[in-house]
Amino acid sequence: MLTKQLANQIVEQTMIRLNRNINVMDTNGMILASGELERVENIHEGAVHVAKTQKPLLITEKNAHKWHGSKPGINMPVYFQQHLIGIIGITGNPTALKDVATLLQLTTEMMIHQSLIVSKSEWKRKMKEMVFEEMISSKSFPPILYERLDRLGFHLHSPFVTILLELPSTQYHGTVQQLEDYFDNEDVMVGHYQLNELFILTAGFNSEEVHKKIEKLPAYLQKNLSVRLSVGKPVESIEDVQQSFQTAKLALQYGHPTNKITYFEEVEVLSLLKKSNSVEAKQFSNRVLHGLDEKYCTTLIEYFKSDQQLSVCAEVLTIHRHTLTYRLKKIHESTGYNPYSFQDALVLQLALWLMRE
Incomplete structure (x- = not known):
């Protein structure tokens, strides 16, 4: 000793x-x-x-x-x-x-x-990282993992949700402790995953509780950190944490870089499309959006984010509603696809998704 x-x-x-x-x-x-x-x-x-x-x-x-x-x-x-x-x-x-x-x-x-x-605290933190690594990489779920989870005091209360934080490695110092303090003594596992990522595994939080915690987290960390968060699908079994982790990775990968928080549900369709990241998909995107500059693409993105509500979109873009209407008309004229039409809007949305890397 x-x-x-x-x-x-x-x-x-x-x-x-x-x-x-x-x-x-x-x-x-x-x-x-x-x-x-x-x-x-x-x-x-x-x-x-x-x-x-x-x-x-x-x-x-x-x-x-x-x-x-x-x-x-x-x-x-x-x-x-x-x-x-x-x-x-x-x-x-x-x-x-x-x-x-x-x-x-x-x-x-x-x-x-x-x-x-x-x-003792460092040992416990390293143990959490090792256990999490085993959970997301093992093809099976060996009994020893249950023993280690029990030693860590991590209760197996479903659902389980994986959250990933992307931040510069220079800002790692003290962040894990901040996160542990934020979640207090509730059932969470926090640690480093790789060079510029931290993980949070929650247990026993329902969807509403998880959303409340996550929505307040960027503001809590923003005092000192610049972070992006992604949230995976909730799973009912600890053996399925790997699935929650993988969906959190996809949310981080396909979430827009300017978004502080991305839920997997927001990019699920995009992730499915990207799995077939073919030349044809690129050609489709270029063909549909041909002639649209960044201003008009941004207008479309915000229009769809606003559920095609003109007043909401205009407020987000800080432009007059008539200006927004004019832009949507120009988009229709340039692409041949009408943003007001469900079928055409779907084509435009797919093209925007496929345009993003």
Whole structure:
């Protein structure tokens, strides 16, 4: 529990503040770290005594001969969750060091506690990433996965939904913790998936709850991050999480780059079309949209997004309704397809989908 690396950190940090030699020993009395490097890996008899009695030991010039490998100073037991895990010693006149030694003991225990808590948190996070990777890549769902999910405290309450976040790798720091804080203690699994992606796996949220959480998430992260989110299909079984993940990937792939959030349902038809990403599909798109510049294509995109509601679309485009009507008329004239007609609008929508890479 008390490693050499941690012992060296304690010695380094405390010596800077106290300007005294500090020794850190394990419960066998072995000096793990010291400001006096020649003493490292030697037995400190005073520390052995402290480990047995679990009481502080003051060593003076007069009694130092009783404790082989010791020098005048104070040696204090160090605890973690009421268990003795080591001994901390400070070299000098013990009478003058009583108050400092108590403070050193407290500081050391706080440093150890913080280090172990962080280590445990990192282990749990890595375990989540490993389990998620197994779930989305395994052809079968081995029993060991259920055991690992149970160890992580992840409850198997359906439905399960996979959410992916795309963000610059430079912005990874602290984002996982932010997401865990955002979902609080609810059933979620968060971690890194690949270079520029994070994953969130939720359990037990109904569709309405998932939407509410997700819709507020960009604003929550926007203070520091530029992110895109994609949401996969909900699945009823943990064994089908791979399907939810794959649909989240498709949503991220085919969602418009400017959209903060893309649900798979929004791009499902497009993803089916893209599976046959043929030369003929490209030719179809170019033929239908021939003669339309970016302004008119954008107009069509927003028109269809607005469910062909002229007033809504005009407001989004910040243009007058008459201007929108004029543009739609020009599109009809240029392409031969009438945006007001269901059949023609379907052709135009397909062409727009196939135009996007």
